[in-house]
Structures are given as structure tokens and as C-alpha cells.
Amino acid sequence: MFDFLEGYDVLGAFWTTVKLTALSAVGSLILGTVLAAMRVSPVPLMRGFGTAYVNIVRNIPLTVIIVFSSLGLADIFGMTMGAPDDFKLQGFRLAVLSLVVYHAAFVCEALRSGINTVPVGQAEAARAIGLSFSQSLRLIVLPQAFRSVIVPLANVLIALTKNTTVAAAIGVAEAATLMKTMIENEAQTLAIAAVFALGFVVLTLPTGLILGWLGKRLAVKR
Amino acid sequence: MKLRKVTAASAAVLALALTATACGGDDSKDSGSSSSGGGKIKVGIKFDQPGLGLKQPDGSYAGFDVDVATYVAKQLGYKPDQIEFVETKSADRENALARGDVKFIAATYSITDERKQKVDFAGPYLLAHQDLLVKTGSDISKGTDLNGKKLCSVTGSTSAQNVHDTIAPKAQLKEYSGYSECIAALQSGAVDAVTTDDSILAGFAAQDKYKGQFKLAGLKLSNENYGIGVKKGDTATVNKINTALEKMVSDGSWQKAVAANFGPANYKNEPAPKIGVIVK
Numbered sequence: 310m311f312d313f314l315e316g317y318d319v320l321g322a323f324w325t326t327v328k329l330t331a332l333s334a335v336g337s338l339i340l341g342t343v344l345a346a347m348r349v350s351p352v353p354l355m356r357g358f359g360t361a362y363v364n365i366v367r368n369i370p371l372t373v374i375i376v377f378s379s380l381g382l383a384d385i386f387g388m389t390m391g392a393p394d395d396f397k398l399q400g401f402r403l404a405v406l407s408l409v410v411y412h413a414a415f416v417c418e419a420l421r422s423g424i425n426t427v428p429v430g431q432a433e434a435a436r437a438i439g440l441s442f443s444q445s446l447r448l449i450v451l452p453q454a455f456r457s458v459i460v461p462l463a464n465v466l467i468a469l470t471k472n473t474t475v476a477a478a479i480g481v482a483e484a485a486t487l488m489k490t491m492i493e494n495e496a497q498t499l500a501i502a503a504v505f506a507l508g509f510v511v512l513t514l515p516t517g518l519i520l521g522w523l524g525k526r527l528a529v530k531r
Numbered sequence: 532m533k534l535r536k537v538t539a540a541s542a543a544v545l546a547l548a549l550t551a552t553a554c555g556g557d558d559s560k561d562s563g564s565s566s567s568g569g570g571k572i573k574v575g576i577k578f579d580q581p582g583l584g585l586k587q588p589d590g591s592y593a594g595f596d597v598d599v600a601t602y603v604a605k606q607l608g609y610k611p612d613q614i615e616f617v618e619t620k621s622a623d624r625e626n627a628l629a630r631g632d633v634k635f636i637a638a639t640y641s642i643t644d645e646r647k648q649k650v651d652f653a654g655p656y657l658l659a660h661q662d663l664l665v666k667t668g669s670d671i672s673k674g675t676d677l678n679g680k681k682l683c684s685v686t687g688s689t690s691a692q693n694v695h696d697t698i699a700p701k702a703q704l705k706e707y708s709g710y711s712e713c714i715a716a717l718q719s720g721a722v723d724a725v726t727t728d729d730s731i732l733a734g735f736a737a738q739d740k741y742k743g744q745f746k747l748a749g750l751k752l753s754n755e756n757y758g759i760g761v762k763k764g765d766t767a768t769v770n771k772i773n774t775a776l777e778k779m780v781s782d783g784s785w786q787k788a789v790a791a792n793f794g795p796a797n798y799k800n801e802p803a804p805k806i807g808v809i810v811k
Contacts (some may be wrong), residue, residue, distance in 0.1 A: 384721035396705045480706020489687030492622045496646045
């Protein structure tokens with residue numbers, strides 16, 4: 310029944326999906342944290358930049374961002390991402406860049422909601438004992454904020470995992486790309502789609518369960 | 532009060548959607564049961580391939596597949612205004628036929644053994660070859676010239692796989708989700724060539740905005756036998772379409788359609804294929 314799977318590297322394609330997800334998750338967590346810090350900072354210019362970034366980027370479709378990164382940045386402006394002669398690597402890096410840029414906006418907003426759960430008194434107390442803004446954010450506010458937004462961040466991660474399929478638009482050899490190839494050759498749309506749907510459930514279901522459990526355990530009880 | 536308005540509105544939308552689908556169902560039944568005259572016939576084509584099947588800004592359709600489909604439908608007893616063109620993307624073709632959404636599909640549908648297990652084919656009506664589109668003045672003239680060059684094709688397409696597997700494993704392959712992106716990359720010089728069936732490439736090169744910029748390299752890298760897809764087991768329709776295709780070739784309409792759609796791109800078409808003869 311599943312003889313159509315023969316001759317295709319399904320696991321390899323999903324491994325690319327996992328790599329895309331992992332790298333983009335780390336990248337967007339870092340960029341998102343920086344953005345969140347900007348959005349709560351006392352400097353109006355930084356606040357303005359953070360707000361503008363989030364509102365612009367999260368309202369552009371991911372497909373547009375990814376296709377622009379390849380057609381615009383790479384093809385027209387000649388940005389090679391350190392791989393001028395290797396389209397495969399170039400496409401992969403462009404996809405990671407686009408996924409980071411896009412999901413950082415969502416990480417930022419999740420994190421900002423976490424910062425809002427930390428009582429104002431905590432920040433005031435931090436100031437009172439002489440900590441600077443960055444110190445109180447780093448030592449007092451963010452650690453509490455992160456623990457309260459594990460579950461929302463898990464949602465962002467799950468969305469990110471599924472959004473990696475958009476990288477197929479620029480030919481990154483991940484799961485959705487292989488799915489297109491297989492449908493082209495095998496003429497068995499439903500069975501093939503079911504296999505790939507199952508693959509994504511296998512990837513995302515444990516993520517949700519584990520991070521959900523962690524979120525409950527680590528939440529700051531108030 | 533506000534809530535009630537929303538409910539009423541959504542109920543209206545729902546009712547509209549239901550009646551719309553009901554109409555669709557009736558149409559397909561008409562085209563399925565009556566083989567000549569009366570009702571409408573639904574024909575699957577592509578909407579995004581200039582020269583073959585293109586939906587134009589004014590809502591009309593143009594291209595070689597469209598011409599063939601119109602001719603065949605005429606032989607089946609439908610006037611041009613009784614034809615309803617439906618977009619059938621590559622991934623959806625088998626299901627559209629199996630569900631009966633369309634009577635037949637003329638959409639750069641290469642006859643392959645895997646597909647023959649799911650649908651029946653009439654034709655072939657055109658023999659295309661995988662080829663390269665290059666800038667005018669490019670020095671690429673044979674398959675081995677491609678090693679080390681940059682190539683563009685559509686994600687997952689047979690052409691892209693051929694480049695990897697046989698033609699030029701050392702070529703850099705860029706994949707996009709559509710040929711328009713590839714053509715843009717070729718124009719900006721980001722890639723050296725675009726590869727897919729010569730008929731599709733000729734269609735792009737023949738567009739007014741690209742006239743004179745690109746040429747076909749004329750390599751015959753593969754054989755693509757375009758057939759007309761029909762629901763599995765519908766032998767009567769297959770036979771009728773085959774008769775129609777033979778007539779189209781013998782009365783000269785076939786040659787006229789080829790010249791009109793692929794003309795300006797240095798495209799040397801193959802002679803009309805014989806029905807049932809598949810060039811491997």
C-alpha cells in the first residue's frame with residue numbers, strides 16, 4: 310500500500326524540516342527577546358522601532374517574505390548568504406533568515422505579554438536596590454516572564470514548524486518540496502498528503518505536550 | 532442585536548454558498564450525461580502558462596491547450612460559449628477527473644505509466660521536449676555545457692528532477708514555485724538558463740514583454756507526450772476525443788494553433804503525433 314514511498318528520502322526531507330525549525334526557533338527567540346526588550350525600554354526611539362517592526366513584519370505574509378528574500382535579496386541585490394555557488398545552501402539560509410525575521414515578531418509579542426504578568430512592584434523594587442534597566446530586565450523581569458509564556462511560545466514553535474513548508478516556494482529540499490515531487494511522479498495525491506500530514510503531527514504533537522507540561526511546572530505561582 | 536445581524540448575515544452567506552455548490556453539481560451532471568449539445572462542458576486547463584493555458588486579464592483564455600480543448604469540445608457538440616474552463620493545477624488533475632469536476636483535461640499533461648493507472652489518456656496531441664531557455668546571445672548549446680552553470684526550474688517538477696538525475700548533476704539548480712519567478716531570475720541574470728518543456732518556454736518567450744530577449748537552446752532532453760486526460764474507464768469519450776484530434780490535424784487547425792501560440796520564439800515544433808503512439 311505504501312510502495313509509493315520507495316525511492317524517496319522522506320526521512321531526509323523531514324530532517325531538513327527539523328533543521329530549518331531548530332535554527333529558526335533559536336534565531337527568532339534571540340531576535341524576539343531583543344525586540345521585546347526594545348518595546349518595554351524607556352527610550353522612545355527604541356520603543357518606536359520595536360512597535361513598527363512587529364506591526365509591519367507580522368502583517369506581511371510569510372510567502373511574500375520568503376519569495377522576496379530569494380527573488381529580491383539574492384537574485385537582484387546579489388546577496389549570496391556566504392554561498393555564492395551553492396543554491397541549495399543559499400536557499401536554506403535565506404529560508405532561515407525569513408523564518409527568523411517573521412517569527413521574531415510573534416515571539417516578541419508573546420514575551421511582552423509575559424512581561425506584563427510580572428507585577429510592577431518587582432521592577433520598582435529592582436530599581437530601588439540600584440539595578441539599571443538592563444540589569445532589572447535581565448535578572449528580575451525576563452526570568453519570570455519567560456516562565457509564564459512557555460505555552461504561548463510553544464504555539465509559536467508549532468506554527469514555525471508548519472510554516473517551514475513555505476520554504477518549498479524557493480526550492481529548499483524540505484518535506485513539502487518532496488511532497489510536490491512525489492505527487493508529480495506518483496499521481497497519488499491523497500495517500501502522499503496523508504503521509505506528510507502524519508509526519509508533521511509526529512513532529513509537533515510531542516512539542517506541544519512537553520512544553521505544555523513544562524509550562525505548568527515552571528509557571529510562577531502568584 | 533448586533534449578534535443577530537451577524538448570524539443573519541452568515542446564514543445568508545451559507546445559503547448562497549450552498550446554492551452555488553448545488554449549481555456546480557448540476558452543471559457537471561449535465562456535461563457528464565449528455566455527450567452532445569445542451570448544458571455546459573467543463574474542461575480543465577492551466578491558468579498560468581502563457582502559450583498553453585493562460586487566463587488573461589479580461590477573463591478570456593488563450594493558448595495552445597485552450598485551442599485544442601475548444602476544438603475537441605466543438606467536435607463533441609459544444610459551442611465555445613458552452614465551454615467552462617476550470618483551473619486544474621498539476622497536483623489536482625487526477626482527483627478532478629475522478630470526481631467528475633471536469634469532462635477532460637488539456638493542461639500540459641504528459642502521459643506516464645503512473646498516471647495511466649489513475650486516468651485514461653486520449654492523444655497525444657503534442658510532443659514536447661525538455662529544453663532550456665537562455666538569453667539571446669548565450670553560448671549554451673549542449674547538455675554538458677550546463678555543468679557549473681546556474682539553472683532554474685519549478686519545485687518538484689519532472690524537469691527539475693531530470694537535471695539532478697541525468698542531464699547535468701553538477702549544475703546549480705534553483706527551484707521556485709512557478710515559472711514566472713524563474714523567468715524573472717533569468718532576466719536579472721541570477722541564473723543562466725530556465726528548464727522545462729520547450730512548449731512552455733516558447734510560450735513565455737513569445738510574450739510581448741519578453742520578445743527578442745530569450746531563445747530556446749533546442750536541446751531535446753526528454754520526450755513529453757501531452758495527452759488529454761479523461762476519467763478512468765470512459766473509453767467512449769477517449770475515442771471521441773481521438774477522432775476530434777485526428778480531424779484537427781488533418782484540416783490544418785492544429786498547425787495553425789501551433790504557429791499562433793508558439794510562433795515568435797524560434798520554436799521548431801514536432802509534426803503532429805499519431806494517436807496512441809507514445810514516443811519514449
